[in-house]
Amino acid sequence: MTDTFTTLLADKGVLLADGATGTNLFNMGLMSGDAPEFWNTEDPDKILTLYRGAVNAGSDLFLTNSFGANASRLKLHDAAKRAHELSRVAAELGREVADTAGRKVVVAGSVGPTGEIMEPVGTLSHALAVEMFHETADGLKEGGADIGWLETISAPEEYRAAAEGFARAGLPWCGTMSFDTAGRTMMGLTSEGMVEMVAELDAPPLAYGANCGTGASDLLRTMLGMAAKETALPLIAKGNAGIPKYVDGHIHYDGTPDLMATYAVMARNCGAAIIGGCCGTMPEHLEKMREALDTQPRGSAPELAEIEAALGGFSSANDGTGDDAAPARTPRRGGRRRRA
Numbered sequence: 107m108t109d110t111f112t113t114l115l116a117d118k119g120v121l122l123a124d125g126a127t128g129t130n131l132f133n134m135g136l137m138s139g140d141a142p143e144f145w146n147t148e149d150p151d152k153i154l155t156l157y158r159g160a161v162n163a164g165s166d167l168f169l170t171n172s173f174g175a176n177a178s179r180l181k182l183h184d185a186a187k188r189a190h191e192l193s194r195v196a197a198e199l200g201r202e203v204a205d206t207a208g209r210k211v212v213v214a215g216s217v218g219p220t221g222e223i224m225e226p227v228g229t230l231s232h233a234l235a236v237e238m239f240h241e242t243a244d245g246l247k248e249g250g251a252d253i254g255w256l257e258t259i260s261a262p263e264e265y266r267a268a269a270e271g272f273a274r275a276g277l278p279w280c281g282t283m284s285f286d287t288a289g290r291t292m293m294g295l296t297s298e299g300m301v302e303m304v305a306e307l308d309a310p311p312l313a314y315g316a317n318c319g320t321g322a323s324d325l326l327r328t329m330l331g332m333a334a335k336e337t338a339l340p341l342i343a344k345g346n347a348g349i350p351k352y353v354d355g356h357i358h359y360d361g362t363p364d365l366m367a368t369y370a371v372m373a374r375n376c377g378a379a380i381i382g383g384c385c386g387t388m389p390e391h392l393e394k395m396r397e398a399l400d401t402q403p404r405g406s407a408p409e410l411a412e413i414e415a416a417l418g419g420f421s422s423a424n425d426g427t428g429d430d431a432a433p434a435r436t437p438r439r440g441g442r443r444r445r446a
Contacts, residue, residue, distance in 0.1 A: 109278070110252045111212045111312060114166060115340060120374055122399060123344060123382025124160035124168035125392050127216070129359070131156060131171075133388075141183045143175045146195040153196070157203040161211055163389040164396030167380065168203075168211070169255050172196035172246060173218035176238045178230075189238070190245040197249025204252075214255035214280065215246030217268060224263040232267055239271025247277045256281035257317050257344070260292040262303050273309035280380070282317040282342050285328045289426025296426045297331030304339065315342030318384045320421045321349050322361065322369040326376050326413050327425050333377030333407070343378035345369060347386030349418070359386025366391040367398035368416050375405045 115121055131142050134152050145153055153171050160168040175193040177186040185192075193215065200213040220238055222230040243254050254277045256268045265281060272279040283291050283300055290296050295303070297316070304314050316328045325345035332341055348361025361369075366383055373381045381399070383391055414420060 110210055111167070111214075111278070111280075114210050114212060115313075115379060118166065119379070120399060121166040121212075121380045122164055122370075122392065122396055123214075123342070123380055124165045125163075125383040125387030125389065126347070126385050127156065127169060127171060127173060129386050130159065130388065141174060141180065141185070142171055143173075143180070143192040143196065144183070144185075146171055146192050146199060150195075150199055153199050154203060157200055159389040160392060161203060161207050163392035165382070165392055166211060167214050167382070168200065169214050169216040169257070170196040170200045170246065170249075170251060171216070172242065173216045173257070174221075175245070176218070176220055176242050178220040178222050178238060179218070189241050190248075193242045193245030194249035197246045197251040201250035212252045213250065214253050215243070215249075215251035215277070217242050217246070217254055217256045217279075219259055219261075219264055224261055224267070232263065235264060235267035236270045236274070239268045240274045241271075243272045243275035243277045243279075247275050251277070253277065253312065254279035256311075257284075259283045260295075262293070262295050262299070265303065266307065269307050269309045269311070279311050280313045280342060281311045282315050282344060284318040285316050285324065285426070286319040287426075288422035289324070289328065289424060297328045298335055298427055301332055301335040301337050304337075311339065313340035313342050313380055315344070315378065315380070317342070317344035318346060321346060321418055322365070323413050323417045323420050324422070326369070326372055326408070326417070327410060327420060329373060329376040329378055330407065330410075331425050331427065340379035341377050342380040342382075343373040343376070344380075344382040344384045345373070346384045347388070347391055350385065361386060361391070363391045363394035365417065367394040370395040371398050371402050371405075372408050372413060372416065374399065375407055377407065 204211040322345040
Protein backbone atom coordinates (compact mmCIF):
# COMPACT_ATOMS: atom_id res chain seq x y z
CA MET A 107 0.00 0.00 0.00
CA THR A 108 1.48 3.33 -1.02
CA ASP A 109 1.58 6.11 1.56
CA THR A 110 -0.81 8.36 -0.33
CA PHE A 111 -1.69 10.46 2.70
CA THR A 112 1.86 11.44 3.64
CA THR A 113 2.85 12.02 0.02
CA LEU A 114 -0.16 14.19 -0.74
CA LEU A 115 0.25 16.22 2.45
CA ALA A 116 3.92 16.82 1.66
CA ASP A 117 3.04 17.93 -1.87
CA LYS A 118 0.16 20.24 -0.96
CA GLY A 119 0.97 21.39 2.57
CA VAL A 120 -2.73 21.54 3.52
CA LEU A 121 -5.39 18.96 2.70
CA LEU A 122 -9.13 19.48 2.46
CA ALA A 123 -10.99 16.62 4.12
CA ASP A 124 -14.66 15.82 3.58
CA GLY A 125 -17.87 16.88 5.30
CA ALA A 126 -20.63 15.13 7.20
CA THR A 127 -21.59 11.51 6.70
CA GLY A 128 -24.80 11.39 8.72
CA THR A 129 -26.21 14.69 7.48
CA ASN A 130 -25.74 13.73 3.85
CA LEU A 131 -27.16 10.23 4.32
CA PHE A 132 -30.21 11.54 6.18
CA ASN A 133 -30.83 13.78 3.18
CA MET A 134 -30.75 10.65 1.02
CA GLY A 135 -33.41 8.95 3.12
CA LEU A 136 -31.61 7.31 6.04
CA MET A 137 -33.98 7.07 8.99
CA SER A 138 -33.06 7.93 12.57
CA GLY A 139 -32.01 4.80 14.44
CA ASP A 140 -30.97 2.91 11.32
CA ALA A 141 -27.40 1.71 10.94
CA PRO A 142 -25.94 3.64 7.98
CA GLU A 143 -23.30 0.94 7.53
CA PHE A 144 -26.00 -1.44 6.21
CA TRP A 145 -26.24 0.76 3.13
CA ASN A 146 -22.72 -0.37 2.16
CA THR A 147 -24.25 -3.63 0.98
CA GLU A 148 -27.96 -2.76 0.65
CA ASP A 149 -27.69 0.53 -1.26
CA PRO A 150 -24.07 1.01 -2.35
CA ASP A 151 -24.98 3.58 -5.03
CA LYS A 152 -25.92 6.04 -2.30
CA ILE A 153 -22.59 5.50 -0.55
CA LEU A 154 -20.78 6.05 -3.84
CA THR A 155 -22.79 9.27 -4.23
CA LEU A 156 -21.73 10.33 -0.72
CA TYR A 157 -18.06 9.78 -1.49
CA ARG A 158 -18.22 11.40 -4.93
CA GLY A 159 -19.94 14.43 -3.46
CA ALA A 160 -16.86 15.19 -1.39
CA VAL A 161 -14.38 14.40 -4.17
CA ASN A 162 -16.25 16.47 -6.75
CA ALA A 163 -16.34 19.38 -4.29
CA GLY A 164 -12.55 19.31 -4.07
CA SER A 165 -11.76 17.15 -1.05
CA ASP A 166 -8.33 15.54 -0.98
CA LEU A 167 -9.50 13.00 1.57
CA PHE A 168 -12.84 11.40 2.43
CA LEU A 169 -14.00 9.14 5.24
CA THR A 170 -15.68 5.81 4.65
CA ASN A 171 -19.18 4.91 5.84
CA SER A 172 -17.90 2.77 8.70
CA PHE A 173 -18.15 5.02 11.78
CA GLY A 174 -20.29 2.50 13.67
CA ALA A 175 -18.89 -0.67 12.11
CA ASN A 176 -17.70 -2.25 15.32
CA ALA A 177 -19.13 -5.24 17.15
CA SER A 178 -20.40 -3.20 20.08
CA ARG A 179 -22.49 -0.78 18.02
CA LEU A 180 -23.64 -3.33 15.47
CA LYS A 181 -24.91 -5.70 18.16
CA LEU A 182 -27.70 -3.16 18.70
CA HIS A 183 -28.86 -4.17 15.20
CA ASP A 184 -28.17 -7.90 15.65
CA ALA A 185 -25.18 -7.57 13.34
CA ALA A 186 -22.13 -7.77 15.61
CA LYS A 187 -20.58 -10.43 13.40
CA ARG A 188 -20.70 -8.15 10.35
CA ALA A 189 -18.19 -5.58 11.63
CA HIS A 190 -15.32 -6.79 9.46
CA GLU A 191 -17.50 -7.25 6.37
CA LEU A 192 -19.18 -3.84 6.55
CA SER A 193 -15.85 -2.12 7.16
CA ARG A 194 -14.28 -3.91 4.21
CA VAL A 195 -17.12 -3.03 1.83
CA ALA A 196 -17.09 0.61 2.98
CA ALA A 197 -13.42 0.81 2.00
CA GLU A 198 -13.93 -1.08 -1.27
CA LEU A 199 -16.54 1.47 -2.34
CA GLY A 200 -14.15 4.24 -1.35
CA ARG A 201 -11.38 2.65 -3.36
CA GLU A 202 -13.63 2.61 -6.43
CA VAL A 203 -14.25 6.35 -6.12
CA ALA A 204 -10.64 7.28 -5.36
CA ASP A 205 -9.19 5.18 -8.17
CA THR A 206 -11.42 6.87 -10.75
CA ALA A 207 -11.05 10.43 -9.44
CA GLY A 208 -8.33 11.41 -11.91
CA ARG A 209 -6.12 12.74 -9.10
CA LYS A 210 -4.71 11.53 -5.80
CA VAL A 211 -7.44 11.16 -3.19
CA VAL A 212 -7.03 9.53 0.21
CA VAL A 213 -9.50 6.88 1.37
CA ALA A 214 -9.68 7.25 5.16
CA GLY A 215 -11.38 4.39 6.98
CA SER A 216 -13.68 5.94 9.57
CA VAL A 217 -13.61 4.35 13.02
CA GLY A 218 -15.90 5.71 15.70
CA PRO A 219 -16.16 4.94 19.41
CA THR A 220 -17.49 1.62 20.68
CA GLY A 221 -20.33 3.33 22.50
CA GLU A 222 -19.26 1.69 25.76
CA ILE A 223 -17.38 3.11 28.76
CA MET A 224 -14.02 1.57 29.45
CA GLU A 225 -12.66 0.29 32.73
CA PRO A 226 -12.25 1.35 35.49
CA VAL A 227 -15.27 3.65 35.17
CA GLY A 228 -17.21 1.28 32.91
CA THR A 229 -17.08 -2.41 32.06
CA LEU A 230 -15.29 -2.50 28.68
CA SER A 231 -11.82 -3.98 29.12
CA HIS A 232 -8.78 -2.74 27.25
CA ALA A 233 -8.27 -6.15 25.65
CA LEU A 234 -11.82 -6.34 24.29
CA ALA A 235 -11.68 -2.76 23.01
CA VAL A 236 -8.43 -3.50 21.18
CA GLU A 237 -9.99 -6.60 19.67
CA MET A 238 -12.97 -4.63 18.35
CA PHE A 239 -10.83 -1.83 16.92
CA HIS A 240 -8.50 -4.37 15.33
CA GLU A 241 -11.42 -6.14 13.63
CA THR A 242 -12.68 -2.90 12.11
CA ALA A 243 -9.20 -1.73 11.11
CA ASP A 244 -8.43 -5.08 9.49
CA GLY A 245 -11.62 -4.90 7.44
CA LEU A 246 -10.79 -1.38 6.30
CA LYS A 247 -7.28 -2.42 5.33
CA GLU A 248 -8.55 -5.44 3.38
CA GLY A 249 -10.98 -3.17 1.54
CA GLY A 250 -8.18 -0.86 0.42
CA ALA A 251 -8.32 2.10 2.80
CA ASP A 252 -5.13 4.18 2.66
CA ILE A 253 -5.36 5.03 6.36
CA GLY A 254 -7.62 4.53 9.34
CA TRP A 255 -9.38 7.56 10.77
CA LEU A 256 -10.41 7.47 14.41
CA GLU A 257 -12.99 10.15 15.26
CA THR A 258 -15.30 11.54 17.93
CA ILE A 259 -13.45 9.87 20.80
CA SER A 260 -13.89 11.18 24.35
CA ALA A 261 -11.86 8.84 26.57
CA PRO A 262 -8.06 8.63 26.40
CA GLU A 263 -8.30 4.95 27.30
CA GLU A 264 -10.36 4.30 24.18
CA TYR A 265 -7.97 6.33 22.03
CA ARG A 266 -5.06 4.20 23.29
CA ALA A 267 -6.97 0.98 22.62
CA ALA A 268 -7.71 2.09 19.07
CA ALA A 269 -4.05 2.94 18.49
CA GLU A 270 -3.16 -0.62 19.47
CA GLY A 271 -5.90 -2.01 17.22
CA PHE A 272 -4.59 -0.09 14.21
CA ALA A 273 -1.05 -1.26 14.97
CA ARG A 274 -2.15 -4.91 15.07
CA ALA A 275 -3.85 -4.49 11.70
CA GLY A 276 -0.79 -2.76 10.23
CA LEU A 277 -2.90 0.22 9.16
CA PRO A 278 -1.45 3.75 9.51
CA TRP A 279 -3.98 6.07 11.06
CA CYS A 280 -5.09 9.53 12.08
CA GLY A 281 -7.21 10.27 15.13
CA THR A 282 -9.44 13.04 16.43
CA MET A 283 -11.32 13.62 19.67
CA SER A 284 -14.43 15.67 20.38
CA PHE A 285 -14.00 18.58 22.80
CA ASP A 286 -17.63 19.31 23.55
CA THR A 287 -17.74 19.88 27.31
CA ALA A 288 -16.50 23.37 28.22
CA GLY A 289 -13.34 22.90 26.20
CA ARG A 290 -12.76 19.31 27.31
CA THR A 291 -13.86 15.94 26.01
CA MET A 292 -16.82 14.38 27.77
CA MET A 293 -14.34 12.34 29.82
CA GLY A 294 -12.39 15.44 30.86
CA LEU A 295 -9.37 15.52 28.54
CA THR A 296 -8.07 18.94 27.46
CA SER A 297 -6.36 19.89 24.22
CA GLU A 298 -3.04 19.97 26.05
CA GLY A 299 -3.77 16.57 27.53
CA MET A 300 -4.37 15.11 24.10
CA VAL A 301 -1.02 16.40 22.83
CA GLU A 302 0.72 14.78 25.79
CA MET A 303 -1.18 11.51 25.35
CA VAL A 304 -0.37 11.24 21.64
CA ALA A 305 3.32 11.86 22.33
CA GLU A 306 3.37 8.82 24.63
CA LEU A 307 1.74 6.33 22.26
CA ASP A 308 3.80 3.38 21.04
CA ALA A 309 1.94 3.51 17.72
CA PRO A 310 1.25 7.23 17.20
CA PRO A 311 -1.04 8.59 14.49
CA LEU A 312 0.14 10.29 11.32
CA ALA A 313 -1.91 13.33 12.35
CA TYR A 314 -4.36 14.17 15.10
CA GLY A 315 -6.74 16.86 16.24
CA ALA A 316 -10.38 17.63 16.92
CA ASN A 317 -13.72 16.97 15.26
CA CYS A 318 -17.38 17.69 15.92
CA GLY A 319 -17.82 19.22 19.40
CA THR A 320 -19.92 22.37 19.48
CA GLY A 321 -19.46 25.24 17.04
CA ALA A 322 -16.54 26.13 14.80
CA SER A 323 -15.35 28.80 17.25
CA ASP A 324 -14.81 26.27 20.04
CA LEU A 325 -13.01 23.91 17.70
CA LEU A 326 -10.55 26.60 16.61
CA ARG A 327 -9.85 27.51 20.23
CA THR A 328 -8.99 23.85 20.78
CA MET A 329 -6.68 23.94 17.74
CA LEU A 330 -4.85 26.95 19.18
CA GLY A 331 -4.36 25.02 22.40
CA MET A 332 -2.84 22.08 20.53
CA ALA A 333 -0.61 24.25 18.35
CA ALA A 334 0.69 26.04 21.45
CA LYS A 335 2.24 22.75 22.58
CA GLU A 336 4.48 22.80 19.46
CA THR A 337 3.52 19.33 18.33
CA ALA A 338 5.62 17.83 15.56
CA LEU A 339 2.67 15.98 14.01
CA PRO A 340 0.18 17.59 11.60
CA LEU A 341 -3.05 18.81 13.17
CA ILE A 342 -6.59 18.05 12.03
CA ALA A 343 -9.57 20.41 12.30
CA LYS A 344 -12.99 19.05 11.39
CA GLY A 345 -15.64 21.38 12.80
CA ASN A 346 -19.41 21.40 12.57
CA ALA A 347 -21.16 23.65 10.10
CA GLY A 348 -22.54 26.08 12.65
CA ILE A 349 -24.90 25.35 15.52
CA PRO A 350 -27.60 22.63 15.45
CA LYS A 351 -31.25 23.74 15.51
CA TYR A 352 -34.49 21.77 15.40
CA VAL A 353 -36.58 22.65 12.34
CA ASP A 354 -39.73 20.69 11.54
CA GLY A 355 -38.64 17.82 13.75
CA HIS A 356 -35.16 17.50 12.25
CA ILE A 357 -31.75 18.85 13.20
CA HIS A 358 -30.29 21.45 10.86
CA TYR A 359 -26.98 23.29 11.12
CA ASP A 360 -26.94 27.02 10.53
CA GLY A 361 -23.42 27.38 9.13
CA THR A 362 -23.43 28.82 5.62
CA PRO A 363 -20.89 27.89 2.93
CA ASP A 364 -19.30 31.33 3.37
CA LEU A 365 -18.96 30.82 7.13
CA MET A 366 -17.28 27.46 6.57
CA ALA A 367 -14.92 29.05 4.05
CA THR A 368 -13.90 31.56 6.71
CA TYR A 369 -13.53 28.74 9.23
CA ALA A 370 -11.28 26.79 6.84
CA VAL A 371 -8.89 29.70 6.36
CA MET A 372 -8.83 30.43 10.09
CA ALA A 373 -8.22 26.75 10.86
CA ARG A 374 -5.18 26.81 8.58
CA ASN A 375 -3.97 29.95 10.35
CA CYS A 376 -4.47 28.20 13.70
CA GLY A 377 -2.02 25.53 12.59
CA ALA A 378 -4.24 22.83 11.08
CA ALA A 379 -2.88 20.94 8.07
CA ILE A 380 -5.93 18.76 7.42
CA ILE A 381 -9.17 20.74 7.40
CA GLY A 382 -12.70 19.49 6.87
CA GLY A 383 -16.23 19.74 8.18
CA CYS A 384 -18.24 17.55 10.48
CA CYS A 385 -21.99 17.59 11.22
CA GLY A 386 -24.01 19.68 8.80
CA THR A 387 -21.22 20.06 6.23
CA MET A 388 -22.44 19.47 2.69
CA PRO A 389 -20.68 19.52 -0.71
CA GLU A 390 -21.66 23.17 -1.17
CA HIS A 391 -19.75 24.00 2.02
CA LEU A 392 -16.73 22.04 0.82
CA GLU A 393 -16.69 23.86 -2.51
CA LYS A 394 -16.40 27.21 -0.74
CA MET A 395 -13.78 25.83 1.63
CA ARG A 396 -11.75 24.56 -1.33
CA GLU A 397 -11.95 27.91 -3.06
CA ALA A 398 -10.96 29.82 0.06
CA LEU A 399 -7.96 27.61 0.82
CA ASP A 400 -6.77 27.87 -2.79
CA THR A 401 -7.19 31.62 -3.18
CA GLN A 402 -6.59 33.21 0.21
CA PRO A 403 -3.06 33.58 1.56
CA ARG A 404 -1.95 32.05 4.82
CA GLY A 405 -2.08 34.49 7.73
CA SER A 406 -1.04 34.64 11.36
CA ALA A 407 -2.84 32.77 14.10
CA PRO A 408 -6.06 34.62 14.98
CA GLU A 409 -6.83 36.04 18.39
CA LEU A 410 -9.86 34.62 20.19
CA ALA A 411 -11.73 37.86 19.63
CA GLU A 412 -11.15 37.53 15.88
CA ILE A 413 -12.52 33.98 15.88
CA GLU A 414 -15.58 35.07 17.82
CA ALA A 415 -16.23 38.03 15.56
CA ALA A 416 -16.01 35.88 12.43
CA LEU A 417 -17.65 32.63 13.53
CA GLY A 418 -19.74 33.42 16.61
CA GLY A 419 -19.29 33.19 20.36
CA PHE A 420 -17.72 30.41 22.38
CA SER A 421 -19.90 28.00 24.34
CA SER A 422 -17.81 28.27 27.52
CA ALA A 423 -15.72 30.86 29.31
CA ASN A 424 -12.41 29.10 28.66
CA ASP A 425 -10.84 26.15 26.91
CA GLY A 426 -10.94 23.81 29.88
CA THR A 427 -7.30 24.21 30.90
CA GLY A 428 -7.85 26.63 33.77
CA ASP A 429 -9.48 29.91 34.68
CA ASP A 430 -6.60 31.91 33.28
CA ALA A 431 -6.23 29.90 30.07
CA ALA A 432 -8.68 31.94 28.03
CA PRO A 433 -10.65 35.16 28.46
CA ALA A 434 -14.25 35.15 29.56
CA ARG A 435 -16.84 34.74 26.84
CA THR A 436 -17.95 38.03 25.37
CA PRO A 437 -21.50 38.67 24.19
CA ARG A 438 -22.47 36.82 21.04
CA ARG A 439 -22.74 38.76 17.84
CA GLY A 440 -25.77 38.54 15.61
CA GLY A 441 -27.97 36.89 18.21
CA ARG A 442 -26.38 33.44 17.80
CA ARG A 443 -27.93 30.90 20.14
CA ARG A 444 -25.86 28.90 22.56
CA ARG A 445 -26.01 25.18 21.93
CA ALA A 446 -27.83 23.31 24.68
